[in-house]
Amino acid sequence: MYPNILKKIIEDFQKLPGIGEKTAERLALHLVTKIxxxxxxxxxxxxxxLKEEIKYCNKCHMITDHDVCEICSNPNRDHHIIMVVADAKDVFVMEKMKTYHGLYHVLGGLVDFSRGITDKDLNIDTLEERLKNAKEMIIATSGTVEGxxxxxxLKSxxxxxxxSVTRLAYGLPVGADLKYADELTLSKAVENRLKY
Structure with a gap:
């Protein structure tokens, strides 16, 4: 039904995360008819x-268009605190909060033996060097088995x-009702309780 080039564009859009067939069709048709x-x-x-201009920061492995990213080169950041994250998306999420002012270290994934990813595949060797001057390492990996x-x-x-090795707290989101929380979320909420 669609011309071949449009079919190819639709297929290309479907390769992106979170884009199904209908969204891909809508995007492709928008390009053809509205742009x-x-x-x-x-x-x-x-x-x-994109691939030519984007590189990885020499220090933290964050995606950037410089040898050293803006975060690592910023003298106003606290260079004694390093938050360890799985990938660049995590840095973008944390930066949107505007409350964390330390540095990051991007591992480039998580240990996942089922997919053949071991500690050797992650940016751990450069983390070790960076931690020599740090006072705190915040582990900010997900609450999944791999995280x-x-x-x-990392703690070991x-x-x-x-x-000081710390871990982001997990538990109930603000405004959540206890009856809708799953067992793992509730157990993490109990484990990470704070003095009131």
């Missing part, structure tokens, strides 16, 4: 240059008296 040629050429040039396994591994590697 002028100059904008499409500009968009395609951005896509073509917990990675967190426990860097748990010494010189460095």
């Amino acid at each position: 002028d040629n100059d904008e499409i050429i500009q968009f395609s040039n951005h896509l073509a240059n 917990e396994m990675t967190a426990k591994y 590697l860097f748990d010494d008296n010189r460095l």
Whole structure:
């Protein structure tokens, strides 16, 4: 039904996370019917240059267009606190809060033996070097099996008296009703309770 080039664009959009067939069709049709040629050429040039212009920060492995990212090169950040995250998306999420002012370290994934990902596949060797000047390492991996396994591994590697190793708290979201929480969320909420 669709012309071949439109079918290919729809298929390309479907390769992106969270985009199903209907959304891909809507996006492709929007490009064809609502966007002028100059904008499409500009968009395609951005896509073509994306992989060439994006690199990884030499210090924290965050995606950037410089050798050292803006966070690592910012003298106003607390360079004694390093939050360890799985990937760049996590940094963007944390930065939107505007409450954390330390540095980050992007692992580039999580330990996942089922997919053949071990500690050797992650950016742990460079983390070790960076922690020599740090006072605190915040482990901010997800609460999944892989996130917990990675967190426990990092704690075992860097748990010494010189460095404070902390973990993001998990539990009930603000405004949540107890009856809708699952068992794992409730148990984490109890474990991470604070003095009131």
